[in-house]
Amino acid sequence: MTSRDAILDRIRAALAAAPEPEPVVRDYRVAHVPVDDHAAVVDLLAGNLADYRAHVHRCTEPELPGLLARLLADHGSRSVAVPPGLPASWLAQADGVERVPDDAEAPLTAQRLDGVDSVVTGCRLAIAETGTLVLDAGPGQGRRVLTLVPDHHVCVVDTARQVVASLPQALPRLDPTRPLTWISGPSATSDIELDRVEGVHGPRTLDVVLLA
């Protein structure tokens, strides 16, 4: 008998006399804030992101290239990884910063990315109540390694279309077959005497741009 069959047999034997448990009732909240007040939901997102030490910026579409250029300059970045599908206009004003594009024909290695200062991406959606960005490796986001190895991540959120209030609102909009990365603030650890330290292995600086 294979272990697979043995384990399944043992499970069935263990449960032979077990009663059917109570049915699942989902009477918890769909959201903890009024979902129709979109401006308040976006404010909540901004507040929660900042609370976990992401740097939050707001701008309009025309202001975006200037803001991104400034954020890269402020970080002292000389190179920026560019995922496939990132709108070309976004980085149009980042003068003097080397573009390091990732594409299917010539994927960047982790070693190469280790020498890249920043990465700019969009996201799939953002969850206000938890201050979370979700990336699904779609256009403008790219492979997971892009937002992992460089030490500085700038993530642009389209607030009109990409912000939801809560987890129950977020999950139906995500495709579980895609690789998903949920990011709530920069990498952190409290392993040394419970002092929170930003940045162990992921990007130590997370800039979030809330695009109006």
Place this chain on the structure above:
Amino acid sequence: MSSAYLGMPAFPQAAKAATQDARLRANLRRATHTIRDKRARAVGELDDWAALREAGRRIKDQTLRHLDVYLLQLEERVTSAGGTVHWAADAAEANRIVAELVRATGESEVVKVKSMATQEIGLNEALAEAGVTAYETDLAELIVQLGDDLPSHILVPAIHRNRGEIRDIFVERMARWGRPAPEGLTDRPADLAEAARLHLREKFLRAKVAVSGANFMIAETGTLVVVESEGNGRMCLTLPQTLISVVGIEKVLPTWQDLEVFLQFLPRSSTAERMNPYTTMWTGLGPGGAADGDGPRAFHLVLLDNGRTDTLADEIGRQVLRCIRCSACLNVCPVYERAGGHAYGSPYPGPIGAVLTPQLRGTGSEVDASLPFASSLCGACYEVCPVAIDIPEVLVHLREQVAAQPGHAAERAAMRAATWLFEHPAALAAAERTASATRALHPRTLPLGPAGAWTQARDLPRLPAEPFRTWWKRHRAEPPAAPQSTGTSQPPTTPQPPTTPESTP
């Protein structure tokens, strides 16, 4: 279980050593109280906590009741998404499977992201025997591994080390494992984290094989979920070519939607955060298969039994399989706070360890037999448990099983654990205060159950039947029988079949 834990002294001896260590006690106290207070605030933000908790409990109960169905569904989904599923009946088989998978890649190193399941099976030791070096990449696990130490807390395994000790460990040991600590390393947490970043980055960039656990597996979609803070999990799950995940069979959830419950209460219960910094979810090899260049090209899921089906067979004990390893119960436990994590003799410390370990391993050894007694049944653990595991109820149940065992080893272990409690009146007093404050919330859990197996002929106390203090006063005058040689030569007065689950190696 891990050979590192073999020969551990029974709870009371180990606890005694821990309580004599003032620094360990101070660290633990500060840590548990800090997390405890933060957790209360994080939970307080959700006014539907009770509804979430009830939904979580029921989802888990439904899952466990139809575990075979959900595991088969999971297997089908993972396989059709390009993954390979393996089934391991016990620790030895799981270790063999992982060692063979690593050997097949031709590699002699793996990077690891913290996983209770792989600690439970002693994977690192087994890989070492197979000539494979496993590098722990969680900061705390790194501290523990470099310090040649054992973890003491589920969430903060190096809670027993202070910054000065960590600096010394890094300076002395990092070079032996790879990139040495930077010159002039200070004991500032940020500098220590930077040293770990540099030391481990070298390993991440060259690693070809990673080993992980998982917090959740979704049957409906075949998705695995790893929740973490530092980014070492993302490194391990994304960079290597081969990913091997070892996961207990009880970690499955039926539907994608179920995550909306568990991801709301896991971070709040464990790190007291609205959400942990990073969560990775992946389904087999993803939509592009091995060719998309995103993540590993081979994915293996090892489903681990190792005593879980025995636990599932126990009507009262099976609720322990609902556990999501959040560690909230550790941080409120007055006994854990004073005894420390190592006293529990397994990777699972605190209240959850006291009910899980004896079920996974059986109560054949003295440390495991003593675990159900390492509690004052105050019920604080039940109150904070996000999946409402009635830990005191299970403790009482396991005490009955230990009492029903033939031989004196179990009795001795139980007596010593109880004695340790009496010697630490603060642990007991705190416990009793909590209990009286919360009594109405868990009427079934208080030590009122008829300890049927505790027959009159025994010297063992009917511990569950009355508060310890009362019992102690009454029994002071009649200490337990002098220890005899262990074994079954002492027949119990009333012959009873052993009711403990089979011990697993």
